[in-house]
Amino acid sequence: MKPIPTGTRFAFDYTVQPGVTVPALYADTFPEFAQMPGVLATGLMVTLIEGCCQRAILPFLDWPREGSLGVHVDFSHLAPTPPGMTVHVTAEVVAVNGRRVVFRAEAFxxxxxxxRGTHERMVVDYERFARKAADKARAAGLAA
Structure with missing residues (x-):
């Protein structure tokens, strides 16, 4: 990992598709979601913001060996966005503490x-992280 300067920014646009709206999610688990308005789901909005933050610091990482994982999100979902509308997401690095990177982000x-809100990501070695996840799966009896 190279030093990540505060003030590093990234932005991108995404056009909302029907598959990322609330009624399209977890229909087998939460049938009541099908009755909700067809707007961008909060969790998938957060995913868009996480992706923007991840892309902001990618040039400073030893990709693809090194990457980042979300460890904290604090966003408000302020207004609905129907399919067909484009969302513009911006992220800015506001603090770096070792491998932990803090972002301020907004979506319009x-x-x-x-x-709008904040997000934290941790820079990790993906292979090492995958080994830990595999160890956990084995401990739970899920993998050989």
């Missing part, structure tokens, strides 16, 4: 701000 659709 064509009409208004739909989210």
């Amino acid at each position: 659709d064509a009409v208004e701000c739909i989210s």
Whole structure:
């Protein structure tokens, strides 16, 4: 990992697809979701913001050996966004403490701000992390 400067920014646009709306999620587990409005689901909005943060620091990592994982999210979902609208996401590095990187992020659709908040990611060695996950799966009797 190279030093990650505070102030590092990244932005991207995403057009909301029907498959990322609330009714499209977990229909087998939560049938009541099918009755909800067809708007961008909060969890998938958070995923968009996480992806933007991840891309912001990618040039400073030894990719693909090294990457980052989300360890904390604190976002408000302020307004609905229907399919077909484009969401513009921005992220800025506001603090770095060793391998922990803190971001401030926002998301807007064509009409208004739909989210703002903070996110933390931890820079990790993916192979080492995958070994820990495999060890845990074996301990739980899920893998050979």
